[in-house]
Amino acid sequence: MKFGIVVFPGTWSEKDTHHAVNGVLGQDAEYIWHGDEKLDQYDAIVLPGGFSYGDFLRCGAIARFSPVMEAVRNFADNGGPVVGICNGFQVLCESGLLPGVLMRNDHLEFRCIWTDLKVENTSTMFTSKANAGETLHIPMSHGEGNYQADAATIKRLEDNGQVVFRYADADGNVTPEINPNGSINNIAGIVNERGNVMGMMPHPEKASEKLIGGDDGNVIFSSMIENIVATLA
Amino acid sequence: MTVSQETLDEIALSSEEYEAIIDRLGREPEPLELGLFGALWSEHCGYKHTKALLRTLPSSSERLLVAPGAENAGVVDLGDGLSVCFKIESHNHPSAVEPFEGAATGVGGIIRDIFAMGARPIALLNSLRFGKPDDARTRYLLNGVIGGISSYGNCIGIPDVGGEIFFSDSYKGNPLVNAMCVGLIEDGKMASASAKEPGDLLLLVGADTGRDGIHGASGLASRSFEEQAEMRSAVQVGNPFLEKVLIEACIESLDLPGVVGLQDCGAAGITSAAIEMAERSGMGLKLLIDTVPRREEGMTPYEVMLSESQERMLLAVTPGQEGPVFDLFKKWDLDATVIGVFELGEDVRIFDNGELVTSTPVITLTDAPEYKFTGVKPQWLTDLQNADLSAIPVPSESPSALLLKMLAAPNIASRFPIYRQYDYHVQTNTVVEPGGDAAVLRLKGSKRGIALSTDCNGRICYLDPEIGTAIAVAEACRNLSVTGAEPVALTDGLNFGNPETADVQFQLTESIAGMTRAAEAFGIPIVSGNASMYNQSAGKDIYPTPIIGSLGLLEDVEKHATVAFKSEGDVIVLLGTDSTWDVLDGLAASEYIDLIHDKVEGQPALDLDLEIRTQAVCRDAIANDLIASGHDVSDGGLAIAIAESAIIGEIGAVISEAPGDRWDAAMFGETQSRILVSLSQENLGKLEELASASNVPMTVIGSVGGNSLSFGDSISTPLADADDAWKNGFILATSD
Numbered sequence: 001m002k003f004g005i006v007v008f009p010g011t012w013s014e015k016d017t018h019h020a021v022n023g024v025l026g027q028d029a030e031y032i033w034h035g036d037e038k039l040d041q042y043d044a045i046v047l048p049g050g051f052s053y054g055d056f057l058r059c060g061a062i063a064r065f066s067p068v069m070e071a072v073r074n075f076a077d078n079g080g081p082v083v084g085i086c087n088g089f090q091v092l093c094e095s096g097l098l099p100g101v102l103m104r105n106d107h108l109e110f111r112c113i114w115t116d117l118k119v120e121n122t123s124t125m126f127t128s129k130a131n132a133g134e135t136l137h138i139p140m141s142h143g144e145g146n147y148q149a150d151a152a153t154i155k156r157l158e159d160n161g162q163v164v165f166r167y168a169d170a171d172g173n174v175t176p177e178i179n180p181n182g183s184i185n186n187i188a189g190i191v192n193e194r195g196n197v198m199g200m201m202p203h204p205e206k207a208s209e210k211l212i213g214g215d216d217g218n219v220i221f222s223s224m225i226e227n228i229v230a231t232l233a
Numbered sequence: 234m235t236v237s238q239e240t241l242d243e244i245a246l247s248s249e250e251y252e253a254i255i256d257r258l259g260r261e262p263e264p265l266e267l268g269l270f271g272a273l274w275s276e277h278c279g280y281k282h283t284k285a286l287l288r289t290l291p292s293s294s295e296r297l298l299v300a301p302g303a304e305n306a307g308v309v310d311l312g313d314g315l316s317v318c319f320k321i322e323s324h325n326h327p328s329a330v331e332p333f334e335g336a337a338t339g340v341g342g343i344i345r346d347i348f349a350m351g352a353r354p355i356a357l358l359n360s361l362r363f364g365k366p367d368d369a370r371t372r373y374l375l376n377g378v379i380g381g382i383s384s385y386g387n388c389i390g391i392p393d394v395g396g397e398i399f400f401s402d403s404y405k406g407n408p409l410v411n412a413m414c415v416g417l418i419e420d421g422k423m424a425s426a427s428a429k430e431p432g433d434l435l436l437l438v439g440a441d442t443g444r445d446g447i448h449g450a451s452g453l454a455s456r457s458f459e460e461q462a463e464m465r466s467a468v469q470v471g472n473p474f475l476e477k478v479l480i481e482a483c484i485e486s487l488d489l490p491g492v493v494g495l496q497d498c499g500a501a502g503i504t505s506a507a508i509e510m511a512e513r514s515g516m517g518l519k520l521l522i523d524t525v526p527r528r529e530e531g532m533t534p535y536e537v538m539l540s541e542s543q544e545r546m547l548l549a550v551t552p553g554q555e556g557p558v559f560d561l562f563k564k565w566d567l568d569a570t571v572i573g574v575f576e577l578g579e580d581v582r583i584f585d586n587g588e589l590v591t592s593t594p595v596i597t598l599t600d601a602p603e604y605k606f607t608g609v610k611p612q613w614l615t616d617l618q619n620a621d622l623s624a625i626p627v628p629s630e631s632p633s634a635l636l637l638k639m640l641a642a643p644n645i646a647s648r649f650p651i652y653r654q655y656d657y658h659v660q661t662n663t664v665v666e667p668g669g670d671a672a673v674l675r676l677k678g679s680k681r682g683i684a685l686s687t688d689c690n691g692r693i694c695y696l697d698p699e700i701g702t703a704i705a706v707a708e709a710c711r712n713l714s715v716t717g718a719e720p721v722a723l724t725d726g727l728n729f730g731n732p733e734t735a736d737v738q739f740q741l742t743e744s745i746a747g748m749t750r751a752a753e754a755f756g757i758p759i760v761s762g763n764a765s766m767y768n769q770s771a772g773k774d775i776y777p778t779p780i781i782g783s784l785g786l787l788e789d790v791e792k793h794a795t796v797a798f799k800s801e802g803d804v805i806v807l808l809g810t811d812s813t814w815d816v817l818d819g820l821a822a823s824e825y826i827d828l829i830h831d832k833v834e835g836q837p838a839l840d841l842d843l844e845i846r847t848q849a850v851c852r853d854a855i856a857n858d859l860i861a862s863g864h865d866v867s868d869g870g871l872a873i874a875i876a877e878s879a880i881i882g883e884i885g886a887v888i889s890e891a892p893g894d895r896w897d898a899a900m901f902g903e904t905q906s907r908i909l910v911s912l913s914q915e916n917l918g919k920l921e922e923l924a925s926a927s928n929v930p931m932t933v934i935g936s937v938g939g940n941s942l943s944f945g946d947s948i949s950t951p952l953a954d955a956d957d958a959w960k961n962g963f964i965l966a967t968s969d
Contacts, residue, residue: 009478009566012390016661019677049659051388054474110383110654141387141656206658211675211791213658213666 001228002028004042006072006088008063009034013049013085013205020208021046021221034066043228044081045072047088049141049203059102059144060090069095081125081224082197086142089189089199098192098199099157100149106182110143114213115180115202117188118168121161124191125227126198129219135172136165136216138202140180145201147183157190165189165200235261244271250602257597265535265583266591269598272501272539273508276766279601282732283764286745294758296721304426305346305497307760309722311786313679314420318350321360321413321687321726321782323765327468328410332377336410337385337471338543343414344391345497345546348480351424351487352416355660356674357386359396359412360687360726360780364405366643366967374408375967382412383654388473389480392663393655394672396687400643401827403691406770411726413687413782417676424487426496427513428549428575433493435507435518435573436548436555438562439479443528445469446502446541475544482565483546489561491554498545504538506547507573508581512599514549517578523586524572534585549575604732608739617696620834622820628829632896633950635829636872636942637958639901642828645869646962665795668881670712670865671783675790682790684718686783690868691776693822693837698740700837702747702779704905707844708867709783710755714848715863715908717793717855718785720755725762725781730774732766740777748779754841794855794863798882798911803861803937805886806920807871808908809847811930813890815870819902824868843929844906850929851908859916859923866907872900874909876942876955885952888935891945900944911937
């Protein structure tokens with residue numbers, strides 16, 4: 001299968017994502033320039049981390065207007081798998097492909113730390129290789145990852161099982177103390193209702209090998225690969 | 234002399250230097266010309282007080298592909314078709330005036346130095362010094378500097394993997410902000426900062442030129458703090474997004490056949506960048522100053538030449554091949570403009586709308602005067618060195634209580650509250666994260682890895698600039714060796730007071746001598762560097778602070794050690810000494826006597842030969858998979874090193890011998906050349922063989938295990954208390 005990795009000016013996680021899905025997991029992967037509008041040749045799209053267009057105005061607020069995002073919207077509308085990581089999650093929210101917003105961390109500081117993510121839903125195409133109740137050890141790196149939405153939206157996300165990851169301790173306990181940014185209900189990642197668009201603040205591509213601290217991020221990319229390859233067959 | 238003293242003061246030239254300019258030109262300089270001289274003859278660009286000394290530093294090595302000084306940074310061969318360049322640079326004065334932007338643009342500046350070499354920046358480190366944090370303005374500076382580094386560094390996708398921070402009244406009001414950047418060069422991709430042929434075009438790419446930063450190099454960097462307060466406009470404002478785009482575009486442009494040279498536009502802006510490029514090319518240069526894209530209207534040629542607007546680079550391009558260059562920069566939404574032509578001849582000729590404004594020989598501009606001096610040791614220093622350390626009283630509190638106080642001290646407590654604000658994972662090469670003695674990075678596509686560290690204890694350098702600087706080199710290398718990496722190259726960031734005074738001249742002379750002695754003993758070159766003078770506050774010079782950035786090589790990056798104790802029952806060994814606890818002399822220049830007794834005194838000492846042998850044994854032991862942890866014994870002495878390995882490893886330690894009557898010196902003395910390791914009982918014999926073969930003393934001092942730190946029978950501190958003190962100390966000490 002082939003991953004398409006979107007590159008906006010200011011994106012910096014595209015090479016790390018390429019390394020994870022191609023270098024480590026052996027899948028085809030290509031970069032997609034923000035001016036491109038044709039995505040037919042890809043089986044999945046990744047919006048990687050970084051500071052698209054300098055995050056001027058508001059994180060992801062300018063990226064949503066780029067030509068490639070119109071194409072990503074069509075790709076998602078046709079059921080294509082899309083994952084947004086960190087800045088990519090912010091872009092998906094700004095584009096309306098996912099509900100809610102990512103506000104400034106409640107403590108107002110940038111945070112680069114390892115997090116433990118409790119996998120809340122193992123039936124998505126992004127998490128099917130995880131075990132129920134499992135935690136994934138994956139780093140985060142952001143100043144604006146405080147996920148918030150109105151009460152009705154949160155209730156809908158929770159009721160539909162659209163909350164995929166929550167910040168937890170290593171044993172899977174979801175507590176206010178472990179919440180690294182103030183996200184409501186410790187939410188670290190969500191999917192859309194259809195289940196083909198996921199956004200998450202932590203960086204699975206930065207947890208791709210034991211040598212650099214762990215390879216739990218591969219659970220997410222491997223789940224995608226397994227599910228996508230199955231539909232291609 | 235037809236020029237006013239006021240004008241000379243503005244560009245920080247002395248009347249003697251003005252006379253020298255007239256003498257060399259054979260005429261009075263034009264006003265614009267005088268501005269060029271002010272910039273290029275500044276301490277920052279011209280190295281007037283350090284050039285002669287810097288020439289004595291060791292600069293050769295089999296691994297060196299580009300000699301220091303020949304380009305923006307020396308280049309070190311790592312094998313496997315990979316080479317690295319690295320450099321440290323200061324942004325002290327801008328950070329004292331405007332800490333956020335000063336620190337941010339310091340980071341931006343050093344990154345440009347590195348990608349100007351065709352290197353992809355892969356790591357940043359920061360070496361910071363502040364006054365004691367119990368002062369509100371110091372906390373403002375601290376938060377501003379960290380915020381600036383965090384804001385700029387996180388935005389551009391370069392991991393910030395290490396550095397140090399040290400507090401002392403000596404730096405009150407004059408913080409030191411030194412940033413180091415490391416870049417990786419793929420085979421054959423190295424760029425040169427010069428043109429190839431007369432007729433080559435000079436292109437300016439990136440940001441428009443504004444009025445910011447004028448006189449930054451000549452003015453700010455040559456004045457003492459008191460004079461800087463109203464010079465805020467001389468501090469530049471950074472745009473990390475633009476820099477990130479500029480990095481990608483410039484590195485991509487080197488694949489175009491027409492691009493023959495790349496140069497960063499830093500201190501003194503186009504003046505320094507373009508004229509140094511002409512000098513390096515051995516050519517003259519015709520500059521069309523009116524073509525420079527401007528941020529604001531009505532700028533004079535003088536302002537355009539001296540602007541330090543950030544995020545600009547210069548390219549030398551073969552004429553006729555500029556089309557694809559324009560296309561590439563357009564793809565990245567960046568401006569690229571031809572602003573000049575390299576030509577036969579010796580002069581830089583500046584034209585404004587077709588009219589020749591000045592014509593000056595390049596070499597006259599770049600050949601700044603050199604001030605030579607010899608240092609005389611001041612009596613006050615002899616008195617401090619001869620202080621009677623036995624007169625320092627043993628504290629009345631318990632050893633456990635003092636251990637907790639030391640662990641929470643601003644100079645010792647965990648730096649996690651700072652580095653968690655920096656992205657240290659991006660690029661996915663970080664094998665050992667910040668918080669250890671050195672960061673370790675893997676090199677994708679190779680088994681090899683590199684280790685990086687910065688080090689300098691200004692207090693030790695103050696008490697003996699020669700030995701102190703040798704210790705800075707030794708410790709910067711020791712930080713590498715405890716991870717298993719072999720030191721291969723150094724960069725130096727000289728931070729000193731007013732070089733026109735006898736004391737600072739002594740410190741400079743001695744410091745460079747110590748650096749040379751130690752680097753030669755290690756057999757490694759100093760590949761790049763930076764000098765920042767006139768660091769003073771309240772009329773006092775700062776501690777001499779020659780910061781050493783070090784680069785080490787691991788043949789197999791999987792085989793590295795970390796600080797953390799690993800397993801219950803492992804033996805704890807101290808390499809480099811035949812006794813467990815330190816002696817009274819170890820109190821010299823120590824953190825303990827400064828923090829607890831408010832004393833900065835004693836004679837620092839270093840046995841360089843023992844140091845080098847001890848480090849080699851540690852590296853051999855790691856390469857042979859003998860040891861489970863390695864940690865440098867430095868600030869706070871052995872008790873602190875043990876506590877850190879235990880806290881990070883989340884397991885206690887039992888040290889057999891009690892520290893005795895002078896338990897303060899025993900526990901917190903800072904005698905050099907000691908490395909704390911832990912290993913399984915079965916490997917102990919092999920480590921003893923290695924040590925004995927190299928004539929390195931070692932002592933088995935205890936074992937890993939339990940949930941307390943026990944020193945002999947009577948001193949025991951719960952690990953949880955030590956953990957709490959060390960992890961929360963920094964926040965407590967630096968909160969309002």
